[in-house]
Amino acid sequence: MRLLLTSDTHLPRRARELPAPLLAAVDxxxxxxxxxxxxxxxxxxxxxxxxxxxxxxxGNNDGPELRARLPETARVELDGLRLGVIHETGDAKGRERRCAERFPDLDVLVFGHSHIPWDTTAPGGLRLLNPGSPTDRRRQPHCTYMTAELTGGRLGEVTLHRLPPRPARR
Incomplete structure (x- = not known):
């Protein structure tokens, strides 16, 4: 099973549209x-x-329409892998411990908010993944997203994809 991980798209404020490589990965x-x-x-x-x-x-920048349609946290089992999604996890310092305590029943937690790619494993085995942002790199050198392979309930290779610079907005 192939997963695409993204966050912080911030359309249309940070970009007019999603980057073509991201849309191809969605497909x-x-x-x-x-x-x-x-x-x-x-x-x-x-x-x-x-x-x-x-x-x-x-996420924290999403208005009432999006909040009405989307939860604050999501949990799903994909091919035996227990996956969770949340926007904010707090400061980087202590993140692994906090998330492991809050989500003891998950194998993988995908989060966003910082626009900074993150891939670590907490004590106890919880994998923490932040794909960055495909439209707003902030202090990062590139806009990013992630893909991951899932086989037999196990997360395999996780790849951080760097997007080419986008043309300046007019």
Whole structure:
């Protein structure tokens, strides 16, 4: 099973549209995980209509329409893997411990908010993944998203994809 992980799309504030490589990856994925901060309903509708399966939450920048349609946290089992999604996890310092305590029943937790890619494993084995942002790199050198392979209930290779610089907005 192929997963696409993304977060913090912030359309149309940070970009006018999702990058073409991200959309191509959506088409190839068996499941798409979005960890919040959509900021517009059109992006949710686009991914919901395009993805085979969409697992998604709202973020702190999402308004009432998105909050009405998306939970704050999501949990799903994919091929035996217990996956959770949340937008915010707090400061980087102590993140592994806090998340392991809050989500003891998960194998993988996907989160966003910082726009900073993150891939660590907490004590006890919880894998923490932040795909960054495909539209707003903030202090990072690149806009990013992740893909991951899932086989037999185990997370395999996780790849961080760096997107080419996008043209300046006019």
């Amino acid at each position: 190839e994925a068996d499941a798409v995980v979005h960890a919040g901060d959509w900021t517009d309903l059109a992006t949710l509708e686009l991914l919901a209509g395009r993805a085979r399966e969409l697992i998604a939450v709202h």
